[in-house]
Amino acid sequence: MxxxxxxxxxxxxxxxxxxxxxxxxxxxxxxxxxxxxxxxxxxxxxxxxxxxxxxxxxxxxxxxxxxxxxxxxxxxxxxxxxxxxxxxxxxxxxxxxxxxxxxxxxxxxxxxxxxxxxxxxxxxxxxxxxxxxxxxxxRNPPVFVSPSDHPEFVDSDIASSGITESVLANYEFIEIKVPKFLVRERDDQVALYLSDETPPFPMIYDYIQTFHFIDEPLVLRVHRDLFRALPNGRAYMTVRAYDRAGNYSPLSASMDFMVNLIPSPGRLPPPEIRPPAYYDLLLKRDDARAGIAVVIPTQYDGYAPGDAVVVLWHGRPVAETPITGFPFTVTVPWSILRIPGPLMRESVPVQYEIRRAGRPPFPSPVRSFETDFTIAGQDHANAPALLNASLTKVQVFGNGSGLFNELDLRDRIAGASVWVRLYMDPQPGQVLSLYWGNRGPVAYYTVQPGDVYDQLIRFVPDVSGSLVVEEGNHPGLPVHYTTSNGVNEQLAPDTLVNVHVDPLIDFPDPEIKHTLHGSVPYLTCASRPAICHGVRWKVPVVAPMDVGDVIYFFWQGFRANNWSDPILGTEFEGSLTLISEHFINGAEIVVLPWETKIEPMRNFASATAKYFVYRNGALLGKSSEGPKGRVRIDRKSPGGDYPCQPGDPGFCDGTDLQWLPAAVDDTRE
Incomplete structure (x- = not known):
């Protein structure tokens, strides 16, 4: 208290x-x-x-x-x-x-x-x-025994050679013998002055050492770096003794010695940022994608081959790099550019250190640069890449068809609506911009107060039907969006939309390549070539068909001769890819095998044939399904009781005309 x-x-x-x-x-x-x-x-x-x-x-x-x-x-x-x-x-x-x-x-x-x-x-x-x-x-100051006494190197080789790179490489500490002084007591100190002039100026000692015991040898152990501060040429050293009360002796006599060293790095220019980055006084993600590099703009004093540089970006070091010339650049990796933890705009102190073997680092002046690597959306493992795979893909709905990520003829006028779920931590004012194929931005969404992560939002306006038609058919039209916070953009992954809204082309019906019989023509056992080897069709190859288009051919058998009552199992599908020869002779498709695709059609039966043309996975057109794509089939002879079968006289018994069916790319039962 x-x-x-x-x-x-x-x-x-x-x-x-x-x-x-x-x-x-x-x-x-x-x-x-x-x-x-x-x-x-x-x-x-x-x-x-x-x-x-x-x-x-x-x-x-x-x-x-x-x-x-x-x-x-x-x-x-x-x-x-x-x-x-x-x-x-x-x-x-x-x-x-x-x-x-x-x-x-x-x-x-x-x-x-x-x-x-x-x-x-x-x-x-x-x-x-x-x-x-x-x-x-x-108040009694220490006094050297003789005014002519001076310090000297303990090592006679150093005394003769002076201070050289070899000496400093071999000795971390240089030993200097101090002349004796009177009235020596415990905790006396000796100060060393190193200078290129005598007496030293300014009168500030470079090193001081305490001698705790009065019988301790008067030898200074001076770190080699103190000698590096001396210019090359003749130098001088002198000493002064201090007692514990603060009394001090006059300066001793000086001793001269030679200094012959490689000059230390000096007058280091401040760091710069490699153009064109920072022209706008802000480092952003597009700069990081192009490569942000710190530049030593000009050669510094005392540069020596073998010098290396370590860039310090906000204290985070970039790996040591040997200097090969000037201006010299060091690219700063994203792992160093990005601050740990949450992103924010910051002013980054940047400097570099020159490293030389056996020497402490030589730091440059510090310069600050403005950075902003913030984004609209969560950061991702491949940053600073523009494509951010952690962003959700859009969902495209046909306003006319109701299809998901697919548009057809019904969407030619109604167009499509596009939706997406919001990224993490959406902030009001951030903008999502929609791109449709090679066009865009075609719609936007601006984040509103109260919007939250995973909220389903709709781009405005909808993608118009006219735009869908202008972009045309595509089996996988890329649709994506970008996010922007006004500084940096991020690109979301593509959603591939199957667009087939163009009117289909009516191509000519396939033509049957057999002889037909009767006033109402039928395909019979007398037809040639014999149908036991397959029913052969020719697909007319006409404009705008092109090399590389794919023909998908379909056949269906029926019990009645009016193309009703389909026979299960007679369905046939085949395909081929158009080559240049098809434009000369047409493309042939053969319906096989006999047992399942042809034989079930026996007495007053029928079949249909049609095809579809695809280009790059999108439907280009189809046959018109006219009369040429229909055929009647009757395998009974007049007055006969049974349909013909292979091996019957005159039908596939070895006497009829033999032929080989044309090849197809794909045949499926």
């Missing part, structure tokens, strides 16, 4: 054999309590010495005073260095610890041991002294 305005509670009087005792000094400013000698160090020996005294009790009472005296005793002679008289009121108002001061002129002795105490004097009572504090005053 503290007393108001007076700090801690006072220390109570202590009794020892009836004699009043006081506490030691709270503090003697400039003299550490831990120092057993109580050395008054410079600059405290040149100014009034502040002595802080704790509050004592009970202090002056009504009508009586206490005189507080500061006692300075040297060589048995005691002096009152400072005092103050307290009455009851002033004592209560005083702030403790209370300071008394030894005047500066008391400390003019060159070497003295002082006994310092404080005393409380009260009229009618014995004087009471505090425990003494022993102090030492030392």
């Amino acid at each position: 503290d007393t108001p305005g007076n700090g801690p509670l006072p220390t109570l009087r202590k009794q020892r054999n009836g004699v009043l005792m006081l506490d030691p000094f709270a503090e003697i400013v400039g003299v550490p309590v831990s120092d057993p000698d109580g050395l008054i160090v410079s600059p405290y020996n040149a100014m009034p010495l502040e002595c802080c005294i704790k509050k004592w009790a009970p202090g002056p009472t009504l009508g009586r005073t206490n005189t507080l005296q500061l006692i300075w005793k040297v060589g048995g002679v005691e002096r009152v260095a400072d005092f103050v008289v307290f009455d009851e009121i002033s004592f209560a108002a005083a702030t403790f610890p209370y300071s008394l001061y030894v005047p500066a002129h008391y400390m003019m002795d060159f070497d003295a041991v002082i006994e310092l105490r404080y005393r409380v004097v009260e009229e009618g009572s014995p004087d009471v002294d505090s425990p003494p504090r022993m102090l030492r005053l030392d």
Whole structure:
């Protein structure tokens, strides 16, 4: 508990054999309590010495005073260095610890041991002294034995060669012998001055070493990097000794030596960003995709072959790269460009360090660059690539057909609506732009307040029927969108839409390539070529058919001769891809096999044939399904009871005309 305005509670009087005792000094400013000698160090020996005294009790009472005296005793002679008289009121108002001061002129002795105490004097009572504090005053500076004495290299080879790259490569520390000085004591220090002029200017030492023991060899161990600060040519070193009190010797004589080093990298130009990035004063994802590179624009002083550079991007290092010329560029990978954690716009401090074997790094000036790698949508593993596979694909609905990701003739006028589920953390004002095939943007959606992740939104306006028609048929029309936050864009994956909205072309019917018999023509056992080898059809190859188009051919058998009552299992499908020869002779399709596709049509039966033409997977047109694509079949002879079968006289018995069916790309039962 503290007393108001007076700090801690006072220390109570202590009794020892009836004699009043006081506490030691709270503090003697400039003299550490831990120092057993109580050395008054410079600059405290040149100014009034502040002595802080704790509050004592009970202090002056009504009508009586206490005189507080500061006692300075040297060589048995005691002096009152400072005092103050307290009455009851002033004592209560005083702030403790209370300071008394030894005047500066008391400390003019060159070497003295002082006994310092404080005393409380009260009229009618014995004087009471505090425990003494022993102090030492030392103004005797160390002095070198001879004014001509100078430091010298311990290694004679270094003394003869001077400071070279070879020396610094072999010695991390250079040992320097210091000349002896008088009045040596513990914790003396020796300061070393290295300069290309003598005496050194400015008078600031480069290295200082403490010698804790008086018998310790006077040898400085100086790190080699201090010598690199010297210019090539003649250099000088000199020393000065300090004692613990802060007294110091004159400079020693100097010793000269030669410096022959490869110049250190210096005057490093600030880093730049390789154009055209940062022309707009902002680094974005399109810049990162093109490659953001830090440039050392010009050669720095002291460049040497073998120098390498490490770029520090916001403190994150890019792998060390050997420098091969100037300007020199270092590409910064995305893993370094992207800040850890959530993305935000930031000002990035950038610098580079020149690395040279056996040397500490040489840092360039720091320059800051504005970056913004934020996006509308969640980030992805392939960043900074524009295509963001984590974005959901659009869903396309035919407004006329109701089909999903497919449009047909019914959508030629009604068009299509396009929907998508929102990405993570949508922010108001972000824009989604829709692209339809090679066209776009054709529609938009602007994120609204309250929109949330996975919300299904609709692009506005719908894709018009006229646009669908203009883009044309396509088996997998790519439809996608981009997201934008006004700075960076992201591209969503394509949705492939099967578009077949163009009017189908009516192509000529297939033509049967057999002789027919009767007033109402029939395909019979007398037809040639014999139908047991298959029913042969010719597909007329006409414009706008083209090489590479695919013909899909279909055949169906019926029990009745009016193309009714289809026979299950007689269905035939075949296909072929058009080649140039087909445009000369047409394309042939043969319906096989006999047993399942032809034989079931026996007495006054019938069959139909039709085909479809596809180009690049999209339907181009179909046969007109006119009379040429229909044929009647009757395998009974007039007056006969049974339909003909292969091997019957005159029908596939080896005497009829033999022929080979044309090849097809694909035949399926």
